[in-house]
Amino acid sequence: MSNLLAIKKLISLAGLSKLLLMLFLGFISGLAGICLMGSAAWIISYAALHPPLYALTLGITCVRFFGISRAAARYLMRLFSHRLAFRCFEKLQLMIYTKMCRELPLKTSLAKQGQYMQQLSKDAELLRDFYLRWLLPVLSTGMLTLCLCLWLHEISPASSALVCFVYGIHIILPVIKINMVKRNEPVNIYRDTLTDVSEGRDELIMSGQQNSFMAKLDNGAVSYGEAANAQQSQQEITSACLDIIRQISFVVYLSLLIQAIGNGTLEPRWLGVWILLLLGLYIDFAELTAAAFPLLNAVESAMRILDKPQQADIVESSPLDSSSEHILSAENISFSYSKGYPVFSTISFNLSKGESMAVRGDSGSGKTTLAELLLKLYPTDHGEIALFGTPYSNLSADIIRSYFSASIQQCHIFSDSIRDNFTRLHPGITDEKIWQALDTACLGNDVRIMPMKLDEPMGENGSRLSGGQRNRLLTALAIASDAPCLILDEPTDGLDKITGARLIENVISHIQQNGKTLILITHDVEAASKLPRELLLSQP
The missing domain is CATH 3.40.50.300 (P-loop containing nucleotide triphosphate hydrolases)
Incomplete structure (x- = not known):
């Protein structure tokens, strides 16, 4: 099963209509938050021109409207997204039960079978969070970015392309960095060694070889710790790189807007509005870093749970031909x-x-x-x-x-x-x-x-x-x-x-x-x- 097919199956498991509703509410929540900052910036910049009172009143009303809308949309988004996630979690647990009935016993020890079942349970929990912490943030932020860039394109096409690039790099770079780290191999080696030592503990004690095997276990723990530290380091390096990219892109974005003012495509009073709009969007971009890291783990979990072996048509209840020569x-x-x-x-x-x-x-x-x-x-x-x-x-x-x-x-x-x-x-x-x-x-x-x-x-x-x-x-x-x-x-x-x-x-x-x-x-x-x-x- 390919990565894209696994993601497609996860989306179909949630149901397209329910998923679209969740994304719509996430989009409205994010849009209301950005518009709240934009409205506040508009009031500040427009007030310097001594506008009529009704204009300021309209701006204040917009601030209040977007503030209330953001709170209501965020509440509904969390309500429906959690319902969707836990409904999918129930379906995944049933799939695990069906998979266990089909595959057990495995060609391994009871301890290894227990590890396999525990792994599948963890997979279901990870996929439950996939809907909340990865799919919703990435897609809703992508929709916000698209809307903002379409609006910005008429003012400064270069600024619009820059924002799209920054969004894309926040998705791609974490995935590339994760692929550079061997996540599972040290974990599996340490777990297998721990299982062997625990199952043969009495034999090791009687033979006087417990200390030598404990040293081997310690070495496995060190390798496991080094792998975990390497993965954490990659995450920290990636986050730092993305922070730098956002800072540099902001400076470039600001210079492009100033250039747009010089070209007459942007009024000076709208400069503060576009700056705060980008800052509001960058807040969501920063959260994408943490959302993208679990992606590959979620895909691997989906492949373990959703992948079904090819098999012939199964007779479930039809009686067999007892007249056959051989039983x-x-x-x-x-x-x-x-x-x-x-x-x-x-x-x-x-x-x-x-x-x-x-x-x-x-x-x-x-x-x-x-x-x-x-x-x-x-x-x-x-x-x-x-x-x-x-x-x-x-x-x-x-x-x-x-x-x-x-x-x-x-x-x-x-x-x-x-x-x-x-x-x-x-x-x-x-x-x-x-x-x-x-x-x-x-x-x-x-x-x-x-x-x-x-x-x-x-x-x-x-x-x-x-x-x-x-x-x-x-x-x-x-x-x-x-x-x-x-x-x-x-x-x-x-x-x-x-x-x-x-x-x-x-x-x-x-x-x-x-x-x-x-x-x-x-x-x-x-x-x-x-x-x-x-x-x-x-x-x-």
């Missing part, structure tokens, strides 16, 4: 968390309804990643996965996941009771079905001896359960679903050999009785041998 198929799929480093070698497979398959591979071969791809937590880099013959790229994530029940490593367990975990995932489930799922997962007897049985609290993320009990509860939660395809990721992890073997036998019996398709992810050769098919993953 699930994958053809030459590959995936990488970091570009150029695929997790596993290209794989292909087909699964018919009621068929079972074991997925084996060494640690780090991508077994869990494959499960996440099947659940459309991530899109594949290459190849295509299909459900009942329909490519994943044409299906919404909600439709795909309605055909699956899954137990993935590191799934979350809610802190309330066992019953609450089941009812959250399977509303309306009966106690009888809960016990059946627990017994199938070889956890029923453990729960029966708990003081509160199904109402036993689990603690934060299942902290009151052992590792083996936690895995069996996740397995039971997946088994309790009526979805036709069951994915179990290392269900025997943390179990003794006898319990693990009984659990696999129970799961096989369950899918045979219910006609489900099973994908068993395991490193256990004995467990995998109990299924008719096996897919072996390997690192490329």
Whole structure:
């Protein structure tokens, strides 16, 4: 998305009619302020000629009128502009929510995902201010400059061109200066280093390497501070340059007006009026400097929020063709968390309804990643996965996941009771079905001896359960679903050999009785041998 396209989308988001109303009120407010100074200058210069009393009365009335008009227009401008800005802010927040639903989880850690969400929230706040602090000042001041220059052109074309040039340089110069500073790179490096240190704090302390990494963090903070100081210096230098330009241009403007008096195109008594009119306009020019600096940041924020990836037509609610030969198929799929480093070698497979398959591979071969791809937590880099013959790229994530029940490593367990975990995932489930799922997962007897049985609290993320009990509860939660395809990721992890073997036998019996398709992810050769098919993953 280009910068101009991003600005165009921001303008369309506000609504043209509401934006024009805001700009009109801003223009009237600024015009009334300039006319107030011009009227005051006219009274002072005209009074020296001893005009009739009614002429002075008219001038005083104009001063009062423009003063009241300026106050009223400024109040209405702020009222409507803030309403518009916060209405756009609400729309941007909804866009962020939609974007998060579409893109999460990212191919990063939870901390990085949190940073990304925080960045988008900051982007929305920055774009809210874009309407108030950049768009309104720049456009309303531009309209004032245009009107003044059209009027001034009849008196002194050179003065008119000079004022237009000064306005343009107040917009262009800050943007050029901002481009000279690398704003984001030091910030990103420092943030990534801080995240790594915070996530690995315990490991650093135990290994005695905390001090060395803290030194690295300090260096990142220094670079970040230097980048911030460089940007601040550029802003101060730009502001100083623009101050000098205004001072020099004022002297040139004054000499051109004096020349116009000599040419007879300007009456001497109007000299003070035109001087104060320019001074009033220069007050608005000075505010443009601060308004122009956030422009590029606002454009980058708009690109992050408004940019939508190209995708095929998505089926949202139409039922799939269950008569297809294969319930699930994958053809030459590959995936990488970091570009150029695929997790596993290209794989292909087909699964018919009621068929079972074991997925084996060494640690780090991508077994869990494959499960996440099947659940459309991530899109594949290459190849295509299909459900009942329909490519994943044409299906919404909600439709795909309605055909699956899954137990993935590191799934979350809610802190309330066992019953609450089941009812959250399977509303309306009966106690009888809960016990059946627990017994199938070889956890029923453990729960029966708990003081509160199904109402036993689990603690934060299942902290009151052992590792083996936690895995069996996740397995039971997946088994309790009526979805036709069951994915179990290392269900025997943390179990003794006898319990693990009984659990696999129970799961096989369950899918045979219910006609489900099973994908068993395991490193256990004995467990995998109990299924008719096996897919072996390997690192490329």
